Amino acid sequence: MTDLTLLETGPSELSIPLKIAVEGCCHGSLDNIYNSLEKACESRGWEVAKLDFLIICGDFQAIRNERDLNCISVPWRYRTLGDFYRYYSGERQAPVLTLVIGGNHEASNYLSELYYGGWLAPNIYYLGAVNVLRYGPFRIAGLSGIFKGTDYCKPHHERLPYDRNEIRSIYHVRECDISKLLQVRFPVDIGISHDWPRRVEWFGDYKRLFADRPTFFESAKIDNLGSAPAEQVMNHLRPKYWFSGHMHIKYSAVVEHKDNTVEDSFKALAISDELRAQLPGSMFGAAFRKKKSAPKTSPPDITNIVTHFLALDKPGPDREFLELLEVNSSLKAGDTSTNTYMQKTPEGKFTLHYDEEWLSIIRSSGDILAAGDTSLDIALGKSDVPPPNAALQSLRWIQTNITAKGLLKIPENFEKHAPIYDPNDKANANEQPCEFPNSQTGEFCKMLQIRNQFSVDEDVTEIDNDIVFE
Numbered sequence: 001m002t003d004l005t006l007l008e009t010g011p012s013e014l015s016i017p018l019k020i021a022v023e024g025c026c027h028g029s030l031d032n033i034y035n036s037l038e039k040a041c042e043s044r045g046w047e048v049a050k051l052d053f054l055i056i057c058g059d060f061q062a063i064r065n066e067r068d069l070n071c072i073s074v075p076w077r078y079r080t081l082g083d084f085y086r087y088y089s090g091e092r093q094a095p096v097l098t099l100v101i102g103g104n105h106e107a108s109n110y111l112s113e114l115y116y117g118g119w120l121a122p123n124i125y126y127l128g129a130v131n132v133l134r135y136g137p138f139r140i141a142g143l144s145g146i147f148k149g150t151d152y153c154k155p156h157h158e159r160l161p162y163d164r165n166e167i168r169s170i171y172h173v174r175e176c177d178i179s180k181l182l183q184v185r186f187p188v189d190i191g192i193s194h195d196w197p198r199r200v201e202w203f204g205d206y207k208r209l210f211a212d213r214p215t216f217f218e219s220a221k222i223d224n225l226g227s228a229p230a231e232q233v234m235n236h237l238r239p240k241y242w243f244s245g246h247m248h249i250k251y252s253a254v255v256e257h258k259d260n261t262v263e264d265s266f267k268a269l270a271i272s273d274e275l276r277a278q279l280p281g282s283m284f285g286a287a288f289r290k291k292k293s294a295p296k297t298s299p300p301d302i303t304n305i306v307t308h309f310l311a312l313d314k315p316g317p318d319r320e321f322l323e324l325l326e327v328n329s330s331l332k333a334g335d336t337s338t339n340t341y342m343q344k345t346p347e348g349k350f351t352l353h354y355d356e357e358w359l360s361i362i363r364s365s366g367d368i369l370a371a372g373d374t375s376l377d378i379a380l381g382k383s384d385v386p387p388p389n390a391a392l393q394s395l396r397w398i399q400t401n402i403t404a405k406g407l408l409k410i411p412e413n414f415e416k417h418a419p420i421y422d423p424n425d426k427a428n429a430n431e432q433p434c435e436f437p438n439s440q441t442g443e444f445c446k447m448l449q450i451r452n453q454f455s456v457d458e459d460v461t462e463i464d465n466d467i468v469f470e
Ligand SMILES: [Zn+2]
Pocket: 025, 026, 027, 058, 059, 103, 245, 246, 247, 248, 314
């Protein structure tokens, strides 16, 4: 992927390079991934310990014990405990900061405990349903799950025990989450989704892809190969890099965004008339914009116009599932806006931080404790995007109550709530666990003073007296 390393920076810009690794689907094979990472680093003259982070693009399968295994939607022959439980119990340690999104084969009960993101195990951070995080000056956006139109506008209604519909619908992307990403107004460096952004295949060597995988062409022909919301988010955020898994094949593409609108750059591609004739006319109309409230133009501060897309396979012999990359973030000389995020560890690495703009979006979209009962509808996805002044008020609140108090650094507050795997404790195939309200979600909601809708037991009336209300 030489095209990913040759990024130009102007004379007034400061280039900050990172060494990262990206992996496609995980499917419970963490040991294989970390072993392969070791070898890949060795052959490139890198050290795993010096990598900034590893990204895993979903189907992670954070299965802590046998009961978690009953919350995963997977064909019987693929049902296996995998390696994660050893990282959860503390028997093994992730050798590098590992950033994870969810896919469509997950221990969905565990992931939903961490709806806003959190540590699945020490050094393994799940981004939650959607997120924008900071690693030094880098902004990383992720969306978990896959797109299915029939569930898109539903709230997150699934609770344990899941019935046979809920065990699948729980990982479907929701509009109430995507609408938060569409409120982001400042540049993002890296985007991650499990299924590919829709139409991204057309920006790479699609002839070879379709020759290799004819079924992909059947889907692409009806404009249904990837995720329409991921496409919308990619076109809105225009990050320099976008990584995906799901299709179990390595594929790269370069998306050139057109002008200053989210008009689909697909229309500008040189696709033969013969091929065009096989595609639906709607592909040459307006871009996917289901909600009237969705932004029609990219925010003025987002000026990047090229997204390098890379999809990778799942682990296995002769599969291309891992890639080492050098990525750059460029800061304008004299820009102090990222100073809060620049603190380093004694080893000289940046650390994970919450993002100020993102927290303000969560708070303005969410269930603020002081705002009355109607805000619950917003948090559960029944309502609309909040008015613009709510975002500004919310940003001020975050700056006063979070940034100024030094709370942006993500705490290392992993705790085990569910039991670790015990080979003597056999669960039968229908036995699902109880809910384990996660203390990380509790602490996050308390910090933002939003209602913790994922914990029925939490005392939501507790308000920190140090918090300043405006
Ligand atoms: Zn997969």
